[in-house]
Amino acid sequence: MVYLHGAISETLRLYPSVPNEPKQSMEADVLPSGHAVGKNTRILVSIYSMGRMEEVWGKDWMEFKPERWISERTEGNNIINAYKFAAFLAGPRSCPGRKIAFMQLKNIASCVLRRYKIVVVDDHPVLPLPSIMMFMKYGLKVRVLSRKPENK
Numbered sequence: 001m002v003y004l005h006g007a008i009s010e011t012l013r014l015y016p017s018v019p020n021e022p023k024q025s026m027e028a029d030v031l032p033s034g035h036a037v038g039k040n041t042r043i044l045v046s047i048y049s050m051g052r053m054e055e056v057w058g059k060d061w062m063e064f065k066p067e068r069w070i071s072e073r074t075e076g077n078n079i080i081n082a083y084k085f086a087a088f089l090a091g092p093r094s095c096p097g098r099k100i101a102f103m104q105l106k107n108i109a110s111c112v113l114r115r116y117k118i119v120v121v122d123d124h125p126v127l128p129l130p131s132i133m134m135f136m137k138y139g140l141k142v143r144v145l146s147r148k149p150e151n152k
Contacts, residue, residue, distance in 0.1 A: 001106055006066030008105050012087040013057075014064065019048035019134050021089065047086045048130070056084060117145040 025041045037043065054061050057068075088095040095101075112118070120126065121141040129137040 001110070002070055003066055004106050004109060005102065006069035008102065008109070009069045009085065009087075010064055010066045013051040013085060015128060015134055016047045016051060016087040017134050018087075018132070019046065019128075019130055020132075021045040021047055021086075045086070048128075048134070050086055115147055117147055119143045119145065 021044070023043045023045060025037045025039060025043070028037065028039050030036050050056065052061055083090045088098040088101075119142060121143060124141045125138050126140065127137040129135040
């Protein structure tokens, strides 16, 4: 389940279900980057772009590497850093359903992958369709192959 957790986290890093998060300042403030924002300033946080920043994820940012979540994993939260991995936001506004979402994803994925092998159809373009929610531009065409039945 540790590797599956890493694979789900890596998927959400590259393709967060909510790619952009609008915010508005209640008071004038200075962001961690040093940029000043005035009261009632609207800010659009691009979680999609944050998952692709070389200065945050390193030169291998484009590689799908579930291992990056295992070696740097923080005990308890099962995430690297809530502000580095913002698919569920962070701080006082973080998603209260994060742990339940991971639990459901791991349960479903382990049940499906135990019984079937899922193979993406050759030459099928896998591209995002940016919107309020992240969709796939052409869907995901796969072949579902049955695994050998388990001995009971």
